[in-house]
Amino acid sequence: MEQRISDIQNKTVVVAPLDWGLGHATRCIPIIKELLKNNNTCIIATSGRSLELLKQEFPSCIYEEIPAYGITYSKSAFGMIWKLLFQIPKSLITKNKESKIADELVKKYNVDCIISDNRFGMYSKLCKSIFITHQIRIRLPLLFRWLEYPFYLINKRMISKFNECWIPDYAGTKNLSGILSHSWSVPHSHFIGPLTGRESTVCVNTFDVVAILSGPEPQRTIFENKLRAILPTLPYKSCLVRGVLASKNYSAQVGNCTIQTFATNSEINKLLCGSKLIISRAGYSSIMDYEKLGIKAVLVPTPGQSEQEYLGKYLQHKPNYWCINQCKLTKKLPEIIKEVLGKK
Structure with missing residues (x-):
């Protein structure tokens, strides 16, 4: 991760994590820390709990609240599959809004680079755009598994709009994501190792x-x-x-x-x-x-x-x-x- 970020110095960078849970925000913490260490100005663009968490971690950064995806879930596993499928149009609308917002942010702050964690619309042709994901291959339920390759082609097409794709995993056999990152590929991808803001500390076993x-x-x-x-x-x-x-x-x-x-x-x-x-x-x-x-x-x-x-x-x-x-x-x-x- 440090090797990829070492090229980004004294720049203005937008970091935009997805707001489904806190996982995307927490794995952006080490990226933001490294960017700040390299004397970059960070603009954090997200929503909901992810926005609040990152405000606590980096109170001196600039913040922009952008639309949430607002995905809801079902009580049952079978019901969840259909509920997610029916919400695809809503996700596409949010993605299209993101594309306009990305260009607006680039012009507003004279942005040099956008780092988007799983927000497909947060890229701009006006600056370098980087996409972070561990899901090159999207795992589908058994009933729809035959659609995984067509979904991969769609995924690849959207990721290919970005200048680079950073995969937060190891490149070798000791990887953590298995077929999600290691069965099929996308252009300009780099394995940057696992991303975590956690630090090992000596604690009493409470x-x-x-x-x-x-x-x-x-x-x-x-x-x-x-x-x-x-x-x-x-x-x-x-x-x-x-x-x-x-x-x-x-x-x-x-x-x-x-x-x-x-x-x-x-x-x-x-x-x-x-x-x-x-x-x-x-x-x-x-x-x-x-x-x-x-x-x-x-x-x-x-x-x-x-x-x-x-x-x-x-x-x-x-x-x-x-x-x-x-x-x-x-x-x-x-x-x-x-x-x-x-x-x-």
Whole structure:
């Protein structure tokens, strides 16, 4: 990553992460840090929680709020597939708005470079444009898997409008994304290594197990309710971070489990470094965090999100990772925790 950014010095750069969850924003943190170190002026263009997070991390940067994609999800895995498909037109409208905004920002700030994390419309012919993604091949549900190559061709065409494509993964066999980044290619692509803003720190092991919840509703709540029924009953000291927006951070002790409303970015870093086992969704940004910190993790893919389902199954064959379907949590999670941490 440093090698690619070393060429960008004393420039004005727009960084535009996608606003689906916080993963795209968190993996832009090391990029923004490196840009600032190289004496660049950073304009951060995003929306929602991603905007708020990056404002906390980089209060001195310039911020532009741009349209959110506003994607909603279903309670069931099957329903989610169709709901996402029906929202494609809305995504295309947002993409077209982004293209106009990108040109406006270039003219307004005399921008030299745009770095877009999965926002297909955030590019401009008026300056250098860089696209960040680990999904060259978009994983589809089994029923639609025959469409993966046509989808790849569409994906390739959109990414090819950018001057470069940065892939946040290793180039070799020790990669984290499997076929998502390593089966098919796009022009001008570069493997820049995993992106994470997490730093390894020496912490006291406060908890045996830490569960960090994230992602869209209603699946976040379903995941929380299942963990609330499991963790307090186990003989291990655990913490459940609900991951919801609130004005106050409430904390409660239920059995052996501490349940808190949310955690700041720095608090999550301490929880990660101070626990023996993490439970979370199988989001790629979280996986990059765990890989850097050498953390053992139980991955629970969001039902219906084929990318997470693939990553969970792919990584469970590597050291330090286990994967459980959400519907099997009650039976399998206690068994895996006992296997990893030993009997108490």
